[in-house]
Amino acid sequence: GEDVEQSLFLSVREGDSSVxxxxxxxxxxxxxxxxxxxxxxxxxxxxYIFSNMDMKQDQRLTVLLNKKDKHLSLRIADxxxxxxxxxxxxxxxxxxxxxxxxxxxxxxxxxx
Amino acid sequence: xxxxxxxxxxxxxxxxxxVKIECRSLDFQATTMFWYRQFPKQSLMLMATSNEGSxxxxxxxxxxxxxxxxxxxxxxxxxxxxSAHPEDxxxxxxxxxxxxxxxANSPLHFGNGTRLTVT
Numbered sequence: 001g002e003d004v005e006q007s008l009f010l011s012v013r014e015g016d017s018s019v020x021x022x023x024x025x026x027x028x029x030x031x032x033x034x035x036x037x038x039x040x041x042x043x044x045x046x047x048y049i050f051s052n053m054d055m056k057q058d059q060r061l062t063v064l065l066n067k068k069d070k071h072l073s074l075r076i077a078d079x080x081x082x083x084x085x086x087x088x089x090x091x092x093x094x095x096x097x098x099x100x101x102x103x104x105x106x107x108x109x110x111x112x
Numbered sequence: 113x114x115x116x117x118x119x120x121x122x123x124x125x126x127x128x129x130x131v132k133i134e135c136r137s138l139d140f141q142a143t144t145m146f147w148y149r150q151f152p153k154q155s156l157m158l159m160a161t162s163n164e165g166s167x168x169x170x171x172x173x174x175x176x177x178x179x180x181x182x183x184x185x186x187x188x189x190x191x192x193x194x195s196a197h198p199e200d201x202x203x204x205x206x207x208x209x210x211x212x213x214x215x216a217n218s219p220l221h222f223g224n225g226t227r228l229t230v231t
Binding site for chain 2: 031033035040041042043044045048088100101102103104105
């Protein structure tokens with residue numbers, strides 16, 4: 001079945017770059033997503049990448065995709081304390097209209 | 113951007129009562145909405161897929177008679193937790209996909225979640 005794996009914790013200093021990694025198993029995934037969840041809140045879509053892309057950059061966020069290794073990463077440049085949250089990687093199931101499969105989330109802690 | 117409104121944000125109820133949670137897409141139409149459940153410090157578990165005008169599709173292990181889903185319009189889906197028990201206490205999050213987007217691969221937009229506590 002589908003599975004998405006992420007490391008559970010990452011701790012960085014303010015101003016440093018953060019890199020959150022994710023591996024997935026469904027090779028037919030067409031889109032992969034990064035969501036952010038702040039305490040007690042729902043999920044906020046940060047960015048997503050189409051499987052035929054290797055990289056996507058959006059301001060401080062850079063997504064790298066290695067489709068051969070089924071590895072996805074999210075880099076946050078100049079990490080701020082407001083970036084502290086849980087970050088979920090998700091892959092789409094190939095059938096139309098169906099949901100996403102999420103990893104367990106990486107808790108990013110940013111210290112000043 | 114696309115907004116999904118979920119209500120209530122927090123509810124406390126007594127064991128044996130029923131609770132209804134609403135999920136609305138505010139600026140787009142959603143033929144499909146999804147209901148997730150999140151346990152503390154865990155990932156989201158898909159409970160069911162709600163399709164406008166038809167019966168919901170439940171994931172294995174989710175009791176359809178306990179978690180009633182109604183998707184009566186393109187902007188509203190409701191989840192009713194019937195005869196709630198303390199083990200139903202959890203964080204429930206709905207999400208919706210813009211029907212005018214890229215089909216199955218349009219990003220999901222999430223509500224802010226409902227914290228249900230059953231005493």
